Amino acid sequence: MTAPKDRPVILTPEQIKRRRQRNVALAIALFGFAMLFYVVSFIKGPGITMRGP
Amino acid sequence: MTDIGLPLDSQEDSADAGVSLASPADYWALLKPRVMSLVVFTAVTGMVMAPGHIHPLLGFVALLAIAVGAGGSGALNMWYDADIDAVMTRTRRRPIPAGTVTRSEALAFGLFLSGASVMVLGLVTNLVAAGLLAFTIFFYVVVYTMWLKRWTAQNIVIGGAAGALPPMVAWAAVTGTVTVESVILFAIIFMWTPPHFWALALFKSDDYQRAGVPMLPVVSGAAETRRQILAYTIVLAPLAMLPWYMGFAHWPYGLVSGLGGVGMLACAIAILRKPGDMKPAKRMFGFSILYLFTLFATLLGEALIWRFLP
Numbered sequence: 001m002t003a004p005k006d007r008p009v010i011l012t013p014e015q016i017k018r019r020r021q022r023n024v025a026l027a028i029a030l031f032g033f034a035m036l037f038y039v040v041s042f043i044k045g046p047g048i049t050m051r052g053p
Numbered sequence: 054m055t056d057i058g059l060p061l062d063s064q065e066d067s068a069d070a071g072v073s074l075a076s077p078a079d080y081w082a083l084l085k086p087r088v089m090s091l092v093v094f095t096a097v098t099g100m101v102m103a104p105g106h107i108h109p110l111l112g113f114v115a116l117l118a119i120a121v122g123a124g125g126s127g128a129l130n131m132w133y134d135a136d137i138d139a140v141m142t143r144t145r146r147r148p149i150p151a152g153t154v155t156r157s158e159a160l161a162f163g164l165f166l167s168g169a170s171v172m173v174l175g176l177v178t179n180l181v182a183a184g185l186l187a188f189t190i191f192f193y194v195v196v197y198t199m200w201l202k203r204w205t206a207q208n209i210v211i212g213g214a215a216g217a218l219p220p221m222v223a224w225a226a227v228t229g230t231v232t233v234e235s236v237i238l239f240a241i242i243f244m245w246t247p248p249h250f251w252a253l254a255l256f257k258s259d260d261y262q263r264a265g266v267p268m269l270p271v272v273s274g275a276a277e278t279r280r281q282i283l284a285y286t287i288v289l290a291p292l293a294m295l296p297w298y299m300g301f302a303h304w305p306y307g308l309v310s311g312l313g314g315v316g317m318l319a320c321a322i323a324i325l326r327k328p329g330d331m332k333p334a335k336r337m338f339g340f341s342i343l344y345l346f347t348l349f350a351t352l353l354g355e356a357l358i359w360r361f362l363p
Binding site: 009011014015018019021022024025033036039040043044 | 072073074075076077080108110111114117169173176177
């Protein structure tokens with residue numbers, strides 16, 4: 001279901017707070033994911049796509 | 054839906070508009086963190102025991118990928134089983150039945166995490182480990198959750214393979230292959246799963262019956278379940294000692310697995326002897342967790358000592 005088009009959706013303070021929490025968590029996860037690849041590329045060197053421990 | 058204590062009109066408006074009420078903690082709960090911790094623990098054991106070397110950071114990333122893969126499959130399990138979870142006392146406070154996360158959000162979350170974990174494990178270690186992780190996720194979500202769980206009383210016997218694979222995945226991350234030793238680690242968890250879950254099902258059978266899940270006590274009755282618990286425990290106790298028989302674990306493990314096996318057998322016999330009493334089943338459920346933890350903690354401790362001490 002969607003809200004009637006002529007009425008704006010008003011978020012409650014709790015919804016705004018939870019949305020901000022989700023955004024922060026997502027930013028941290030994305031930053032961590034990028035850093036993970038960055039650091040792994042140093043360890044594996046130019047052969048990152050080569051398989052092996 | 055979560056009561057957030059705000060005017061009903063605005064709450065309904067924004068909820069109708071598809072505004073999520075989920076917090077990061079709800080998404081964390083979708084990963085089944087307690088199951089994930091057991092997966093990580095058994096995977097660490099497999100990784101440390103495996104002959105060979107892996108860079109510590111790559112080992113950490115591999116474990117992270119295995120944990121995320123387990124979490125992703127947990128989210129997919131909750132996506133598919135939301136109807137069952139809503140009627141079982143043990144699971145009705147999970148994020149989807151509680152109304153904080155929608156089914157489609159859980160599906161997207163689970164699919165992304167599952168795909169990303171397999172990709173990262175493949176890039177960081179090798180394709181054998183990544184393939185095994187992909188198979189584990191497929192087995193848990195499709196074979197167990199979608200197919201076996203609602204169809205047969207043997208659901209957790211066959212489905213237990215998914216929970217038993219993590220040490221094998223971690224072993225393959227180091228060695229690039231599957232060996233007899235890693236298969237034995239798999240077999241121990243595989244054979245441990247039925248007595249563990251059937252003990253739970255004995256004192257939660259009403260829950261499973263209400264949800265329409267054909268667990269063994271619901272389908273074949275409590276008496277048959279008690280016999281099956283003992284039968285599986287009789288196989289499990291000597292099987293768990295195999296690492297010591299075969300020489301890839303040392304005498305402390307032989308001692309611990311022998312004593313633990315005796316304890317498991319004592320629990321299973323107590324269940325059989327006291328048909329109307331649920332206490333032995335509860336005791337076995339708790340003891341089986343301690344038993345598996347102790348087995349893998351001993352294997353891990355031995356592997357670390359024998360690897361790093363002269």
